[in-house]
Amino acid sequence: MKLKNALLTIISGAVVLYSCSSDDNINAPEATGAYQSGILISNEGPFNNGTGTVSFVNQDLTEVENGIYSRVNEENIGNVVQSIGFTEEEAFIIANVSNTIQVVSRYTFEKIASITEGLNNPRYFVAVNGKGYVSNWGDPNDLTDDYIAVINLTSNLVEGTIAVDFGPEELLVYNDAIYVAHQGGFGQNNKISVITTNSAQVATTITVGDVPNSMQVDSDGNLWVLSGGKPAFTEDETSGSLSKISTTSNQVLSTLVFDSAEHPNHLSYDNTKLYYTLSGSVYSMLPSDNELPTIKDFEDLEIYSMTVFDGKLFVTDAKDFASNGELSMYSLASGEALNTIEVGLIPGGIYFN
Secondary structure (H helix, E strand, O other): OOOOOOOOOOOOOOOOOOOOOEOOOOOOOOOOOOOOOOEEEEEOOOOOOOOOEEEEEOOOOOOEEOOHHHHHHOOOOOOOEEEEEEOOOEEEEEEOOOOEEEEEEOOOOOEEEEEOOOOOOEEEEEEEOOEEEEEEOOOOOOOOOOEEEEEEOOOOEEEEEEEOOOOEEEEEEEOOEEEEEEOOOOOOOOEEEEEEOOOOEEEEEEEOOOOEEEEEEOOOOEEEEEEOOOOHHHOOOOOOEEEEEEOOOOOEEEEEEOOOOOOOEEEEEOOOOEEEEEOOEEEEEOOOOOOOOOOOOEOOOOOOEEEEEOOEEEEEEOOOOOOEEEEEEEEOOOOOEEEEEEEEEOEEEEEEO
16 A cells, blocks of 8 residues: 555646646647546555556546546556556556556556556656656665656656655656655655756755655745654654745745644645645645644545645545545535545545546
8 A cells, every 4th residue: 555645746748737636738639538527546456466446536526437447458557556647648557566657548548558667666757848757766675776767758668767865755847847755765754856857867955854745836936845754653753844945946945843743744735725634634824824724624534645626625535445445525615525436445646637
């Protein structure tokens, strides 16, 4: 199952992913296919056996088609489905344990290729300037073998690697730079790597709070990094934090620190407010705020993943991790619960197609 929860992420080119990904390219050709308008859910599936799946849900959460990859291609994706990344026309489904990426049409889900070489514990995918970039843990107990795989998007082959600090997870693209959040694999880290795509090298490394789990860029071009802090089981527990970073200088401008033993996750942005989860609640704040919020927007939720999009909050619940999970939708304006629908086993990613 997913060892570090995170959501996604912005990818480049014509595709922009809101939190866990949504397409907002007005110049893109009209999409065609059975899955061109709705929500994709990546379901991790059972750990170390079986296969992960992808569910397709319509926009009002009244209809669902589970297992669309296997339904279309008559084969399984692999184990565990960690995340999905996108180009304008394709989806890259990462099966972490299987060390495989299934490349499909993002609107028909017909298979285009399988990437099986050059991957070692792959985690997340972004695309920029005609290349794909995939974070890889390597051996999660080895602090020296982590890297970003560079994929030729014409051949769908790994054509190179970029060595990075240990435990690379979520990736975010902004202004032709790739920001890499280093949670730390089976350990903990506190770094953000900045990769320049024109040189395919790490230009600088930024120190943030312990265990950075999610990133967003606000409308002023500032990078926000939410760090969960070291968990209690490490016997070196630290609090979470929220860092604001200049994407011009790559310097930390400010850091807001959570109370002791508070471990936030799932940073999202709706072009106005930042949202995050903490202990079953959802909080929001303006990027201009100088203090963390104290009022809960939502509470008493079971949250495995979360994102906001189009005035709505989307939350998945993994239930008991042995039976199908759920996707729920709420109004950000009223707080009203709008609908809930059953999806696959351990729903870990929410993407708007």
